[in-house]
Amino acid sequence: MARTNVRTAKERLKDLTDVAESIHVDHKNENLRRYFISSKQLYETAKYEAAHGNLQKAYMLIMRFLDIYVTRLPKHPFYDNVPEDLRKPTKALWVKALDLGGQLKPKVLEEFEQIVRAEEAELAQNDPRSNASGSANLDDLLHRINTLNEHNGPSAPYFESPGVSWPKVQSDPVSPDEAFANSFSGGLGPQALPLVDRRNKPRSRLPSDALREVRVPSDLVDRFGAAASENTSQKNIETCGNLWGVRDQGAYIVTHVIIPKQKGTDSYCEDLDEGAAAELAISENLIQLGWIHTHPSQTAFLSSVDMHMQHGYQIMLPEAIAIVLAPKFNDIGFFRLNDYGMEMIGQCREGTNFHVHDESYPLFERIKEGVVTDGTKQTKLEDFRLR
Template identity: 30%
Template sequence: MSTPLSTPKSIEELHLIAKMHTDDCIPIEIYTSSADLLIKQARIYYKEENEEQAYVYFLKYINLLLIELSKRPGFNHLDNNDMVQTCMEALEALEVLRPSIEAVHESYQLFHTVKSQPSPERYSPTAMDWEPTPTRQDQGVPPPPLPPKVKINKDSPPQLPPKIRILLDQQDTDNNNHRQEMIASQLRILNIPTVIQKSFLNIARFNTSINVETCEGTSDTCITKDEEAIFNYQDKNGLLTLGWIHTHPSQTCFLSSVDLHTHCSYQLMLPEAVAIVCAPNNNPDFGVFRLTSPEGIKEITNCKASSSFHPHSDTTILYQNECQHVRLNSLSTLETVDLR
């Protein structure tokens, strides 16, 4: 993944980005494993001298542990020795990074303030220099005739022409696309091997034949099983979670309400995270999705519905299929490890 350039942000803006939200229904062990991923990502950004992203991820780690998880009843039963040391590391890193980030932002603001000021004019004409421009009447040219008066029906307002409606709808779509492009420009490029579809469907072949979703699932739901084994493997091999993948053997390629809530936790931890869906019996049979930001993230994090399948707002685009930071790469290789 590569790091794009973006407008320097203030400390206040970075604190807003670093806010964390947790779901009481998700076990605390899942979040502590996610915290390990956050601190690893923070260290990578710090090593790459990407100060803003390092600051955000160190702060996310602090917010997750000391603000969100510390409220949980089971938090005191965790082995906190390593956490305390890592929190101290994160706090020290924040103190080191803060002055540099503030200096860069202030310098950027000062530059644009000076740039926006009008430059002094070298010559300002006085009243003696100025002469009025001759009018058409002074030149003997008759004025143009007035346009005919239009009768206005005050009882009914004029209808908006259909073309203008289309243009307005298109403008709303363009504005949303532009906003998503701006968000995508701040994400690292995520390269996904195209062979992942064939490889995962081969693993899921038996489940698909009996109409069961893979990860562990039913005909229309799935969950991740033995996540601790996954986290342990990642920890030993220095790997990061970049998303998740599952099948829809009897459904089309989309994110259900359950999938949206599942993916939300991934994307809150890592904005680049994606959800991959394989629907072998439908067309299209493959999709890479992520929640829109901030609309989709806000809608799902604020949703408190208790039932598995439930409706969400139909006025907001909650997720998107065209992830502009994703590159499907036919040359990349893939190593699959089956922990079942």
């Protein structure tokens, strides 16, 4: 049978695994606490999605867990510096994660097989060479053979090119803030090209409804802005905080903003004791849902360093958001890296210094749906700078 441009179930599964593993663990980074703080969250999120029938998402997340914690981190040069009390709980999840991955793989393959069959049926139905009833596959094949025989003689076999027609990657229009962000160079010289150019390689996107809704209390931005006001208006330095919350009725609810001890400049902010803030959140069984920071003198966008920070949150939870406050421009932005951005940043080796990424496609986007403000909730703000 001639091959159509419908991708096989195994190819789709391979794409999903590629998405899971399209990350970079920086071997220059001595601080691995964030990975181990988030390990249980990543495993539990995969388990939760599996229990609720989101098999592709669950498989991608559990494969990401195995890639990070079983394959990559044990080879990290600073792995042995991580306290045993952090490593031990993660190791305890290895066997459970392998078991969950083994259970999910045949189910995901079957789900992809169903998708393949549906796509092939649709192609056959829409094929102009098919008759009106859509049941003339054999007659169509015989017609092709007879036609070829008329032109080439009775021994001429029918062949069709086995090549696969890959779907084109469509890019979203670039918004003004994305254009500004992607053109921001900080005077660092020529543009850096991607280490691996995969723009034309098909990537298995999760279904559009796979991301759960994120609800943000309507007072969150004002409360964080007030806490950051001295840095913003008087010192012209950035302030950052972490968003934590819970999962409730299929949605993520931001309940806490935790501001860690930190240092910053007019374009950068760094946690100085992320572990202490995380311990408080974990003690209350909270989930890390992203982060929030200010741009005292710039518009709301994700800088090159911001994108690496967001990548770290998003590999652990695809729903994770970045909120940027730009009071000088009266602008508030809710952002995520897009598929290309996740892959591009995952391949980039420049994390802590400002640098330039490939500008052919936008790497992040303003969130247009799936994040809502909730006037019925109030934010709990914990400021570790005051402790």
